[in-house]
Ligand SMILES: Nc1ncnc2c1ncn2[C@@H]1O[C@H](COP(=O)(O)OP(=O)(O)OP(=O)(O)O)[C@@H](O)[C@H]1O
Ligand SMILES: Nc1ncnc2c1ncn2[C@@H]1O[C@H](COP(=O)(O)OP(=O)(O)OP(=O)(O)O)[C@@H](O)[C@H]1O
């Protein structure tokens with residue numbers, strides 16, 4: 001049983017001028033189930049870290065107080081369990097059982113009690129494998145469940161979950177949510193951060209919305225909060241349930257093929273796949289975690305050498321190079337024809353500033369400096385990045401980094417655009433912007449391929465879908 | 472300095488280890504790229520490589536700024552490259568700590584209070600001297616002092632001074648600019664944004 | 665691709681020994697051999713190493729695949745001695761201007777090359793037969809290594825294959841942006857440096873998140889840690905270390921008896 005009390009709480013990360021979160025007054029009683037909302041960058045993750053006692057004094061500046069059961073959270077850590085968004089970085093050990101045992105060892109649990117508690121935690125989250133299984137051999141959803149088991153094994157009375165399903169396919173996300181629902185004791189307090197509100201609502205009985213500038217924007221039972229503030233919240237980027245997006249259908253039928261895949265595959269990552277992408281159409285690639293969607297995107301993008309079959313570009317895309325497979329093209333030629341957006345935006349950054357990042361592609365493909373300047377300015381405006389032109393790409397927030405990575409692929413105006421999960425972890429505002437952008441490109445005769453787990457995005461944009469199965 | 476300032480936080484331990492691991496991987500990729508030839512040519516290819524090899528010691532100390540940082544980072548990097556398979560194999564298990572201890576000496580001499588350019592250069596040079604003197608006695612016995620040993624030691628020391636010393640200082644600045652060092656003193660010296 | 669999995673058959677009689685014992689045995693064996701410059705002792709040591717290989721469950725083919733980078737270093741030693749040897753006594757084999765190759769030079773070079781292999785193989789055997797988790801456990805429990813450092817290093821080591829994949833991703837991202845080195849060696853170097861920097865940034869970012877995740881599960885707690893996996897150091901493990909010392913000593917003794925022994929110093 002743990003209660004939480006924040007009075008005028010604020011935190012500013014070292015090296016920042018702006019407060020990440022500020023002026024929060026909030027009381028959560030023991031046993032409550034709370035959904036914490038707010039636009040991207042509103043400080044949700046920072047607040048959870050504060051409650052878990054994971055903001056060391058030397059890493060920033062604090063204002064006001066935060067207490068868990070009347071204690072400083074740094075002294076109440078053994079009452080709190082937290083699961084972060086990215087499962088890969090929260091697994092510590094190489095074998096699943098050892099990973100769950102890690103926390104128990106740290107807390108000094110007697111050796112003979114450790115393994116029974118490990119097995120119990122794994123059973124509660126419905127983990128399907130033996131505890132000797134290597135953590136590296138788990139899919140994203142399985143890793144997420146293991147992380148949850150690692151937190152539950154410590155028997156926390158306050159459980160904090162930060163977007164625990166962001167990287168998962170719909171089936172995996174459902175499994176994790178069900179694991180949370182089943183594993184919670186009646187007296188465990190839960191604070192959940194999740195952009196996709198509709199899916200999270202069955203787990204919670206209270207909604208708290210953080211205001212980006214500081215303070216709490218709205219607080220109360222979900223129905224009451226969304227009835228009173230629904231429109232305003234939606235405009236700010238919160239995914240308010242029940243608000244649909246008008247679909248953006250193609251304005252003209254698809255044109256000539258740009259690239260065709262003939263039994264294209266890379267064992268064991270991707271089974272042989274046939275498909276064709278046409279000009280003026282948006283194709284969505286779906287499938288469970290590990291089906292090989294990202295691999296397919298890289299193969300189509302001419303970045304990986306195929307293991308089986310071929311990718312063939314047509315003359316419409318590649319002119320005289322149509323005879324050679326895309327993975328053998330020189331890089332500047334590739335960048336002119338096919339734009340690729342990677343699953344992890346940080347992999348994509350090459351230079352020191354946002355401006356140079358956008359200018360790189362056009363410069364490498366031999367555009368004049370004046371053209372480069374106008375192209376970059378237009379993109380900066382379009383994606384609301386103009387103020388950040390001088391910033392280092394690695395310092396951007398998740399949403400901004402994603403927008404920049406899409407913009408870099410657009411800068412060379414490629415005829416074919418391939419995007420891997422362009423909408424994950426995005427608030428509603430960025431999401432709508434991306435849908436508009438892709439729809440415009442398609443209507444201007446570009447081919448658009450998106451790999452995605454996001455059914456709303458498919459419904460809003462895709463003309464055609466391809467679903468991959470696990471190889 | 473009091474004890475709490477010298478105690479390694481979890482993040483210090485993990486980042487020092489991660490630097491070791493990252494350099495292990497970088498050396499591995501370097502090996503793929505140049506495929507041994509630079510490693511096999513005694514002069515001056517080896518010597519230039521040498522500076523790169525000593526970077527973790529100086530870089531670790533500049534970032535972590537705790538007693539033992541230079542020693543731990545380079546020793547672990549040596550262990551990782553042994554585990555991944557390096558062309559000197561297991562012998563690095565002794566040579567790594569030796570060079571690391573030499574670099575550590577420089578920071579200890581300043582009481583772990585100064586992490587500025589001159590100290591970094593001194594640490595790099597000491598590490599380079601330790602490395603090349605070890606080599607000359609253990610791996611190139613029977614070579615002439617005039618035509619091989621002295622030039623070898625000298626070139627290695629200069630290369631470490633430049634690559635490991637200047638290089639680490641520049642690398643620390645570049646890393647601080649990306650914001651990943653915000654939880655370290657080195658990252659806090661940059662202007663807030 | 666980088667792999668950090670052990671490659672040996674796990675049930676082999678010596679592979680099952682305590683990791684600290686294997687480590688100690690390899691160190692003892694290697695460093696007794698460093699003391700000599702003659703070709704005989706290392707040749708004997710290599711024979712011993714190859715003979716015990718099956719007891720560690722390693723196949724010769726696997727060892728050969730792991731050991732080939734050593735040949736680069738061996739070649740380096742050979743070239744250095746041919747070019748810079750101080751003592752050029754013995755029969756002249758080749759006299760081409762500044763290049764004077766004598767039998768004395770070749771014997772020294774042969775000794776050094778054999779010694780490199782003899783010293784390097786034991787380490788290869790240890791890492792090929794030891795799971796990193798077991799090694800960290802044993803270092804903490806049997807060698808009194810500080811637990812926070814051993815576990816922190818272990819957690820970071822788990823990132824090795826991930827970083828290998830990340831290297832590929834970064835290289836592909838660069839290509840997608842129109843950046844490639846072409847045939848210019850300077851361009852290749854520049855590309856290598858910028859890829860390495862991106863890898864380092866990503867690794868530190870990951871490390872920071874990992875450290876937070878470890879603290880969230882009480883890694884920094886003040887209570888004494890317990891251990892879930894016991895590592896024992898028993899008589900057989902002790903015998904392994906003693907056996908390594910005896911075998912290396914025997915190789916040196918044979919060399920002394922044959923009159924070929926040449927100490928490193930003196
Ligand atoms: N370690 C850090 N150092 C410096 N600034 C940070 C750090 N972590 C977060 N910030 C900044 O603090 C602000 C709040 O970030 P936080 O991650 O809490 O947002 P969030 O509400 O979780 O957003 P999202 O929905 O995108 O995850 C952002 O402006 C972010 O750039
Ligand atoms: N670089 C790599 N080396 C080896 N195997 C890989 C590599 N990248 C991915 N895999 C494996 O290949 C399979 C397909 O991976 P891929 O990333 O293409 O799947 P995905 O459909 O994009 O999954 P997700 O929805 O989780 O992004 C997975 O089992 C994955 O573990």
Ligand SMILES: [Mg+2]
Pocket residue numbers: 044045046162
């Ligand atoms: Mg967040």
Ligand SMILES: [Mg+2]
Pocket residue numbers: 293294295343420
């Ligand atoms: Mg993917």
